[in-house]
Amino acid sequence: MRLSVKDMDVATGGPMIAVLNEKDAVKLDLHLLDRIKIRRGKREAVVVVDYAKSEKAVPRGAIGLFEEVLDKLNARNRDEVSIHFEEKPKSLGYIKKKLDGKELNYDEIRAILNDAICNNLTEVELTYYVAANYTRGMSLKETVALTRAMIDTGEKLDLKRRYVVDKHCIGGVCGNRTTPVVVPILVAAGLTVPKTSSRSITSPAGTADTMEVLTDVSLSMKQIKNVVNKVGGCMVWGGAVDLAPADDTIINVEHPLSIDAEGQLLSSIMAKKGSVSATHVIIDIPVGRDAKIESRKEAMHLGREFRKIAKFLKMKMEVVITDGSQPIGNGMGPALEAIDIIKVLKNSPDAPQDLRKKSLMMAGVIFEMTGKARKGQGRKMAEGIINSGEACHKFMEIINAQGAKITDERKIKLGEYKFNLRSKRNGVVKHISNKAMAKISRLAGSPNDKGAGIYLWKKKFDKVKKGDVLFTIYSESKQNLKFAVEVMGQIDGFVVG
């Protein structure tokens, strides 16, 4: 069958699709989402079939192609192409197997991930895999296989060092920016820490958003390697490199229903650690009302699962269960969090002590895991490194190596529009909701507007007098500030009682 190309003048940025007129499709016995191979001379592309119902969209005898397919075939409008039937990929059989409740092995899972990242699977097909993992559950063996397959289908940062340290936080606590404090302490003591972080999905800022206030975080794999070899560590955005890319592909179809099979959550995190060849990993699980994990029992269970997978991957792992009942630090939002961090590293008298304490505890655990400090001496060692200014010096070294923009916290710009929330009564702060703070902060513009966010003047258990400022909302736009204040009035996220 020969058809004439119609350039649709659109890039899909994803699946390879061809649009046939519905009448042609019926004649060819092709169903929606069937696969065909398109040939033009020696070039070919396997695509998924979509229908056009009108002659206007795609007339009979034509085949509508998008940018990616046109490029692959080196074709343009009115070129003639031939189409051929194409078998479904083998990985579809494995997805069916999982739907039927059977366990998949490494090779099968790898085939699924491979086809997913090469766009050989449609979103619908990948959704069946995600749904099957969710409803059927995943065995430990499968979770380990998924982790390995995620690592093996992406780029790897192979540093060839005996100790490569990494950390991860389960999230859900605003302002919890320990990475930029912990990493320089560890690196100053001679450990290698190639830290990749994500941007925020639901919180006021992710580590990558915050670090971007101070330096460049979109480094290539080669640049990361150079920075780590030069200064011992980095703090970059994981999204700029192709570490475990299958994870993102899976997350895209998980998003509409916000479902996440536990096995997939574990694999997703562990794969990022495996991709940077981490040997020693600390996982932070904050627990608290309005945090991601709300009970200690749930946290303990998750910790056990992490440790099991780490054992299979031959990583040393410590899990710390921490207080997630309120935000950490005073600032929330990229610029405000960056200020907190530098204050802690510079030992400023007004540095947030909760952020400092938590960071020292975590650095201490890692010093003991890696044998840098004797049991019980880790925290003290970390304290020495921060007090001496070595940590701050190392931090500046790292951000300079990445391409520093700002090294002085006084030069960080905050949003020019502000609103102070004042207490209506005397009392004590009973609760500060992470979810409410995140919502207000994001409405004010964070993390996209770096200067937007919230500064907390009072924390939980602080005494408050009527008229005291509880927190300040910063925004770069009058409109956003107004909107944030409006919504703030509807949610009771800061309780004085």
Added chain:
Amino acid sequence: MRLSVKDMDVATGGPMIAVLNEKDAVKLDLHLLDRIKIRRGKREAVVVVDYAKSEKAVPRGAIGLFEEVLDKLNARNRDEVSIHFEEKPKSLGYIKKKLDGKELNYDEIRAILNDAICNNLTEVELTYYVAANYTRGMSLKETVALTRAMIDTGEKLDLKRRYVVDKHCIGGVCGNRTTPVVVPILVAAGLTVPKTSSRSITSPAGTADTMEVLTDVSLSMKQIKNVVNKVGGCMVWGGAVDLAPADDTIINVEHPLSIDAEGQLLSSIMAKKGSVSATHVIIDIPVGRDAKIESRKEAMHLGREFRKIAKFLKMKMEVVITDGSQPIGNGMGPALEAIDIIKVLKNSPDAPQDLRKKSLMMAGVIFEMTGKARKGQGRKMAEGIINSGEACHKFMEIINAQGAKITDERKIKLGEYKFNLRSKRNGVVKHISNKAMAKISRLAGSPNDKGAGIYLWKKKFDKVKKGDVLFTIYSESKQNLKFAVEVMGQIDGFVVG
């Protein structure tokens, strides 16, 4: 946020989508498949977000819209529209509930189907529902609720008669065209039979394909009502009317993995019967090697499930388990099957006796169910109606009312290219595979080329001499015939031993 419209000049024919430049989407914190509301003056449309990665596809500040959305907003290129965040539909919560293994009630299922047919759910979201039904299973209560919801979200043919008869065959047997024989027998006896049939998906022809050789099958609801009121019955294509449209929407996402939860299969069939207000239904379950149902046990189970649902829907139902071990009749493919049918109705001496016998048995069962005949007398009554020529007369009446094209089987055109397969040995026919016959017949061009198909000169248990013609392949194209013969050589679908 205000954006400028870019007319993408494409109709999606399905989901309402808007394409934003990826950078705009990130800034707006919009993920793939998130929903937004687009407003232009007083008009609005809820759409799902897609990304464009290049400025060429959709530049920043623009919003790419497809035909359906442009029409809804009455918008054109460069018009300004505003976008607003939109909550996810409630039905997503019900899909999540089913994924978590909980039973859904009628209102919840109806909400899902409603959103599915109004394109308020994306394919990915609907896939989660289908996957959940498949992996979690469906209770009888849920299956009945799904059936009712399918009926209630579509058009209904309300004939207001005491007896409305319908039939359905589970399928998988080539040439099994009993409908065009059974329907006129029943109607001639005074029963009302508003029969809608499907086109073929995997077989050489569906009833709608076959009837289309003789008459028009794409009738509107109003036309169907007129025909039934005038002559007592019809034989039309169900796809031309909106009976239980949710079923097709579900089938679209089932197709890539060929999965079908039993509850969905049952609902899908029963909903079509309910939509035409059937009161008496016969279900034909052919059993045999290479048929859709391969064991008697499986057929019995399915029969029980059908009867349970029928009881809830207050329909009388009989299930017949029939021989599906080889094709029925001699012809396979629309034209060849049409010839078989007319020969049976005309009592021709060369009419295929297996098709005649099976049709009489089924008509007999219905006569007994509806009280038209006493127990044990149904078949005889049917035989009388066919032998007297009344059935043939009624058949001609029905096809004339639908807009007959051909009433004389000698005027039916067969494909001009033929190939005779001859036996290589003396012996007895041991097996004729339905799957193999369907494959060869479809490769020869059926059901799209009406004249393509296979004529069986020998059936199972027939004696065969070396050199005897076993079957003839008909095709309308030399190329297709060649291809069919080639593949025939690779599959052993006709066994003489």
